Amino acid sequence: MSDLRVRALKLLTRREHSRAELKAKLAGAAESEEQLAAVLDTLQAQNLLSDHRFARQRVVARAGRYGNARLKQELRQTGVGDDDIAAALPEGGDEGERCQSVWAKKFGQLPQTPEERAKQMRFLQYRGFSGDAIRRVMRGASQ
Template sequence: MPDLRVRALQLLTRRDYCRAELKAKLAAHAEFEEELDGVLDTLQAERLLSDHRYAAQRVVARAGRYGNARLKQELRQKGVGDDDIAAALPEAGDETDRCRAIWAKKFGHLPESAEERAKQMRFLQYRGFSGDAIRRVMRGVDQ
């Protein structure tokens, strides 16, 4: 068990992990799953492992490139709970402002045709921005 804790702490000193991600990394080194769960519970109790902190850091780091839907999806895939995701998303800032900034960086000019407009909207949708944010940005562009 001390060996498992040392491995966990070595990983956590490099960057934050969510519980599910750290559990997957340490699974090969644990003899019993109960032992691994015990180490993870101890780390959480000591506030060295926190899904909420991981989600907040991940959202802040990736908010400049992606919309809320994409951020939610990535965090769910990492095993972060919905409560932690909901608490972390406001840290990203206003989705419409982020969407507008990405649109301006990528395109920066008004769409000249319906096809070009659709292309720009698809790009923003792929980045995980809500339809509402995309419409606001495109409506602002048209004005």
């Protein structure tokens, strides 16, 4: 069990992990499912493993490039629960301002044709920004 704990701690010293991520990474080294669960429970009890902290850190790191929908999707894929996601999203700041920043960095100039406008909107949608944030940016860009 101590070998499994050492592996877990080595992974956690590099970066935060969600419980599901850490479980997947350690599954091959564990002798049994119970042993793995016990190590993960111990790490959580000692506050060395926290989905909430992982979600906050991930949102802060990626919010400058992505919208709330994309951040939610990424966090769900790493096994973070909806409560932790909802608590972490405000850490990213205002989605409208982030959307404006991403748009300005990528395009920086007003769309001249409907095709350009559609291209810019698709880009922002792919990045996970809400329709409301995109419309606000496009309205501001077309004025």
